[in-house]
Amino acid sequence: MRALRILLIVAVVLGGIFVAADRIAVNMAESQAADKIKTSQGLSSTPEISIKGFPFLTQVMGKELDEVDVSLAGITATADGRSVNVTEVEAQLRAVRINSSFSSAVADQADGSARISYADLTKAAPEGATVSYAGAERAAKGQVKVTGPAVELLEGAGIPVPGSIKEELGDSTIDAYSTVVLRDGSTVQLKAVTLPKLPGPGMEDRLREIVDYDLEIAGMPSSVKLDKVEATDAGLRFSGTGQNVSLTS
Template sequence: MTEEYATDQRPRRRRGRGLLIAVVVLLLLLLGGLLVVDRYGASYAEGVIGDKVAEQVAARKASSDTPEVDIKGVPFLTQVARGEYQEIQIQLPNFTGPTGTGDKIHMDLLDIRARDVKAPLDALRSGQGTVVAGTLTGTGTLDYPQLVELIGQKGLKLAEKDGKLVGSAQVAALGQQFDVSGTAKLTVVDGGIRVRFADVKAANLPDLPVIQNLVQSYVDKLSLDLPAPELPLQLKVRTLTPEPDGLKVTFGANDVNLNAGGL
């Protein structure tokens, strides 16, 4: 009797185990399908936003490599249902843009973060309507050789020291070459960049009025007033920070429509 009971139960266990495996496999297939749909939807929306940003770059008579867009947060479809997105990263490699003086600035990468983004599904699907970012922040770096070229004084060298922008050069006086150096004051004026040098010192230079006037005349030529650059997405210069590889510029804007190609 015992052997007959054991024989009757074995097939039931196998059938139960087989059903469980089938359910697990089905769930995995469904989950995989949802992930594929989620990533496809995100990729499509990123492409729409990238195209609109490229239009804005062109409208500013600027240029960059193809914009790279990354919608943060998983799952994407949950954000679509709400019409709200935590963060969208937009990178513009090899960005070059004009300024009000006809000069151009170049940044190897303009890295933009859009936060508190509100976008109805139809706007992402059709490319029409509004995709509004509550806040935009961007960062880029102006290398020091470029900054020297904008100032327009040959022989000037710029570098970061103790968190400050320091300039040095040689000045001809009394038939000799003297080394002068000073610290720059950086300010943002009407969305543009202002550079003024102060505390300029000259090594081994006689303290004579004619010599000091010569040094001051050279210092005055080191000033720079760079008007607000023509940037996409209404970005304006907010802060300036000297770093070892160049002048780090932080940009910002509020309530910007990412979907407005001609903005």
């Protein structure tokens, strides 16, 4: 019985040592992978890497990782020189195959997502405009609400407003609804589908020139291809899926 207890104690101790060694190894691998991905993908900041699954060492011996989660910071979107943060940029990589020299890796599947809040969308909007949630019915159509004082919007864009029209508009507010479309994985386009009537010839066309604008998302890694955008109550959510994604090229 005493010998059995000793064997059990030794097994527990050795198991603890293995677990500790496994965790040390995975922490080192996460750090090195983060540096490698930052360099190869041309990122402005180092991503956070989390390698899932246990034990890690047996995954390495088999040269395939079950799942690797990547979180990115420092991603921005710009519109006419106005820059805002893109939040919650994440990628889930599955079945990551490592080459024999451990110098490159390819994921069978990569699911990426990102979000821009309405507060940040407003920062990138034309002067005087506020971008907000358009309600469940319009959000289901991929639409957001754009509002702002009529005169401030027009004059903020450098459009002269004659005194008579300015007097007629007064302090009235413009309410417009815009459809959001994602182009080429990095360009967010806002296109107005409804605009209020404005006094004066051509003023509605000038207004459309203001509320229709593009956001360029800069700094996304080349391995994350976003192809879908949804309007949620928390902001715009982008997502995309890729196969056979190289992490080091």
